[in-house]
Amino acid sequence: MDLGLRGKKAIVCASSRGLGRGCAMALAEAGCDIVVNGRDSAVLAATASEIREKYGVDVIEIAGDVADQKVRAALLAACPSPDILVNNNGGPPFRDFRELTHQAMIDGVTNNMITPIELIQAVIDGMAERGFGRIVNITSLSVYQPIPGLDLSSGARAGLTAFLAGVARTVAAKNVTINHILPGKFDTDRIRGSIEFAAKKAGTSFEEQASRQAADIPAGRLGTPEEFGQACAFLCSVHAGYITGQSLILDGGNYPSAF
Template identity: 65%
Template sequence: MDLGLRGRKAIVCASSRGLGKGCAMALAEAGCDLVINGRNEATLTATAEEIRDRFQVSVTTVVADVSTAEGQKTLLAACPTPDILVNNNGGPPRRDYTELDRPSMLDGVVQNMVTPIELIQAVLPTMMDQGFGRIVNITSLSVKMPIEGLDLSSGARAGLTAFLAGVARQIAGSGVTVNNILPGKMDTDRLKGGFERSAAASGKSIDQVRAEQAAEIPTGRFGTAEEFGQTCAFLCSVHAGYMTGQNVLLDGGLYQAAF
């Protein structure tokens, strides 16, 4: 399917690896020129080279922490008028709610709620003026289903979801859409780190923990960054202009509900 995105400009935050990279790859495949971002320069450079080699699109790298004002300024200087913004950022580390203090809670809210809102505020005027814009926020299954130890991440992402529910509808007539993708258990480094923690705590092997967790998912497997990226690219496409303010679960059926 031609997504109608060739020549469009996209900012993809936290895209040197994992789900962000999956989104960047899919958008590049659709013909978008990219600004990609990460904190590790070597990893980011390698990702940029891979994307250029595979898809022959323009890729600009920005080494920055997008949670900071300086990082956002650098990112937007590299692409002042994006057609597409994919918000992504690392979440707070897994921690029991009793261990959270005020600074850590504020950091979590800045990372997973305030930062994407600030970036949306920055790019919306141009998107609305040109009559086209696509904003996709990578949130989490934990917005709908509690995950032990991720209360802060869940709360901040749920706050973002509620905040943007009204914004998405307020600007819907301008040709700009705002949607969220809620990943479940995706086969990323973050998930692998969870396997290691569970194995250490239970005395089981990592392979055993992995197999047990995969068995809990109705599809019997973990999701991939590639299929996640393709979902993101569709939401950014010309075919998704009538879809806004939605939360798209990508979890293999793990969240069991009819509605």
């Protein structure tokens, strides 16, 4: 399927590895020029080089933590009129909520709620004026299904979802959409941290816990960043203009709900 994105410009936050990388790759495959971002400049450079070689699109690298205002300013300077914005950022580490300090909670909300909102504030009116915009926020299945130890991440991402529910409806008529993708268990550094946390709590090995978690998923496996990226690319496509304000669960059937 032609996604109708050739020549579009996309900012993909935290895209040097993991799910963000999967999104950047899929959008580049669809013909988008990409601004990629990541904290590790060497990893970021390798990702950018691979995208250029594979897909022949323009790629700009902006190193740093997207929660830093200077890094966000650099992203917008590199692409002041994006057609697509994919918000993504690492969440707080697994931690019992009793151990969360005041500053840790402020940082969690800044990283996973305030940062994407401020980026949306910066790009949404331009998208509306041009008559095309796609905003996708990578949140978490924990927005729907609580995960002990991820309480801060869950709360901040749920706040982002609720905040944008009304905003999405205000720009839908301008062909600007805002949606969320809620990943379950994907083969990323983040899920490996989750498995390590669970293994330590259960007193088992990493390998045993990993096998147990995969077996609990109806699909019988972890997801891949590549298939996640393709779902993101579709939500960014010209075919998805009637989908907005929605939360798409990608979890191999793990969340037990009929609706």
